Amino acid sequence: MDGDRLSSLSVLSRCCCLSEETPVTSGRETKGCVLEPGLGPTEALQTLKIKYQGQIAEMKDVSGELAYRIIELSKLLKAKECKLQEQKTRLASLSGRISELEAEQQQLKGQAKDLGSGNCAMKAEYDALRERYQLREGELRRAAEKEQELIESLVRKKVEAAEHQNKKNERMKQAQLSRELKKATKRTVCINVELDEVKPKPEEVKVPVQDLVELEGCEKLWKRPFRSASATSMTLARCVDVFKGLLDFRLKRGNSISSGSEVCYRSMPICLVTCLPSRVSDVQEAHFSEVNAVKFSPSSGVLATGGADSLIRLWNVAGGRLESLQTLEGASGSITSIEFDPSGCQILAAAYNNAAQLWRIGDCKSKETLTGHADKVTAAKFRSTRHQAVTGSRDRTVKEWDLGKGACCRTINVFSYCNDVVCCDNVIVSGHHDKKIRFWDSRGPRCTEVIPVEGKVTSLHISQDQMHLLSCSRDNTLKVIDLKMNNVRQVFRADGFKCGSDWTKAIFSPDKSYALVGSSDGSLYLWNMESGKLETILSGEHRASVNAVAWCFSGRCVVSVDQAKKVVLWQ
Incomplete structure (x- = not known):
């Protein structure tokens, strides 16, 4: 549009110049212009002059606008040129940076290639080491099994030699x-x-x-x-x-059960220093339902677990692994308690079928069934001999048994149903639902001592020196009882610990340096007996409430069982 105006302005300027310089012709025409008819030359020129002057004034206005526009465009052009120069400078800088990055990329590619070669060599070395480790682990496991077999063979030979010498x-x-x-x-x-x-x-x-x-x-x-x-x-x-x-x-x-020649097996401490568990060594899904009880044999080489599926499973503990040995059948109810006899040859279990059952190691079927309770049997323990046992039940009785005859020789009636029992020499200790721990002299008919606690008693455990008793109760505390003074010596509690059931089991370590229990959140809580403080919390493996724990007599490992069918070995 502005270009059209400029061209029109230049044409009109040339016409004005020509009209002023060129003389009037005799006709009605001038050079480049046509005059209206009926006008004289002077009038026509005057009319054209006025007309052209108007156009010139209009063109001057247009020219001024165009000049202003040209100035603005010039400024804009200069700004664009400056920006362009900046862009060129930045482009040059970025080009240099790109060159540097390309060089660095090439260097990193070289390093990555070298690292890849090194990783391949390390992976090959790792695979070789892993194969060697697996071979050594297998050798260790076989050596442990052979050692266990040799020990068992030596024990059998000693027993045979002793029998031969006795004869x-x-x-x-x-x-x-x-x-x-x-x-x-x-x-x-x-x-x-x-x-x-x-x-x-x-x-x-x-x-x-x-x-x-x-x-x-x-x-x-x-x-x-x-x-x-x-x-x-x-x-x-x-x-x-x-x-x-x-x-x-x-x-x-005749080796009569009731004779005075009966051999008493006393539990002698064999652990000098307990090793604190810190890591998970093995995990097994042991039963078809929740696992309620776990116990190590006196030799620490065999582990027994009992569950709500009415089965008892035996495990070989060697090389940090649990290997299934045998399944004991015959119970018709949920297993609530397991106990090895002092020689490790028999297993006594309490069950929800109102009875306790006895197995001999190596036999799949039950050897003896102790019937007589009117409700669920919650605890079954051996006395100081392998031929005597004590059971506790929800029928509010504690019974003593002669295992040779398979008969009850004494019944103790209590006001509350029993959750657990332990035995030491001539004393039977029972923990009850009415928040009391009772002491019974097996030579007399009456209760000799009652210790009240603040919650339902879920378990009792006596130290190997028979000096202290550990109780767990539903008030989320553990209590250590001095058996000489018959009073509470220590109380353990911790933030986060919660007793998960009425049969949660707590234990001493073999050297009585620690107290261990499982919580409803799947963690294991360990207290130091000397300082009375929480030593450590083991967590991360159980996803359900821990029902029971067991510490091997050598003090090297711990096993925990939970309501999600899981057995965990800690070392």
Whole structure:
């Protein structure tokens, strides 16, 4: 548009110049212009002049506007040129930066290539080390198994040797008794029974003590007549004593459960220093339902777990791994408690079928079922001998059992149902739902001591030196009881610890340096007995409430079980 105006302005300027310089023609035309008819030359020129002057004024206005526009465009052009120059400068800078980055990229590519080569070499070395580790681990596991087999073989050989020696000693004793009997029967005695009844006793003949002791086991003495009055000490009462001694000797030879020759297995500490667990060594899904109980054998090589699926599973613990050994069947209810006998040859379990059951290691079926409770059996423990046991039940009774006869020999009636029991020497300790711990003397009918706590008692555990008792209760605390003074010595509690069920089990470490329990959030809480402070919290593996924990007697590892079927080995 502005260009059209400029061209029109230039045409009109040239026309004005030509009209002023060119003379008027005689006709009605001028050069480049056509005049209107009826006008003279002067008038026509005047009219054209006025017309052109108007156009010139208009063109001057347009020219001024265009000049202003040209100035603005010039300024804009200069600004654009400055910006363009800046862009060129920046472009040059960026080009240099790109060159630097390309060089750096090439350098990094070289480094990445070198690192890739190094990683390949390290991976090959790692794979080789891993294979060696797996081989060594397998060798270690086999060595541990072989060691366990050798130990078991040595124990069997020692038992066989002991039995052989006992038989040999018994034969020697029998031979000695026979010789002494023959020697004694050669002495002639004469007794007038009628006179013995009315006359005072004659003086006894001095007989060697050894002869008298060994005559007590003699049965044939009654079948031989007395021919001399020099041995009148053999009165009727004395003969009865001899006969009783003979019967006692026969009972001992038959290994009767109720005889006085019963061997007492006492739990001797075998752990000098306990190793604190810090990491997970193995995890197994042990049962088809929640796991309620766990226990190590006295040798620490076998682990037993019991669950709500009515099964007991045995595990071999070697090389930081749990390997399934055997499954014990026969229980018709949820397993609530497991206990090895002191020799490690038998397992006693409490179940929800109102009974306790006994297995022999190696047998899949139950050896004995202890029936007599009217409700769920919550605890079953061996006494100091393998032939006696104690059970606690929700029928508000505690029963003592003779395992040789499979019969209950004593029933203790309590006001509240029992959650757990422990035994030490002649004392039975029971924990109850009414927030009380009761002490019973197995030689007397009555309760000797009652210790109240602030929550329902879920478990009891006695230290190996039988000096302290650890209780866990639903008030989310552990209490250490001094068994000499029968009072609470320590109370353990911690933020976050919560007792997850009525059968949550807490234990001492084998050296009694720590107290361990599982929480409802899946963590394990460990307290230091000396300082009374929380030592550590083990978490991250369990996703459900921990029901029970077990610490091996060697002090090297811990096992925990939870309500999500999981068994975790900690080392």
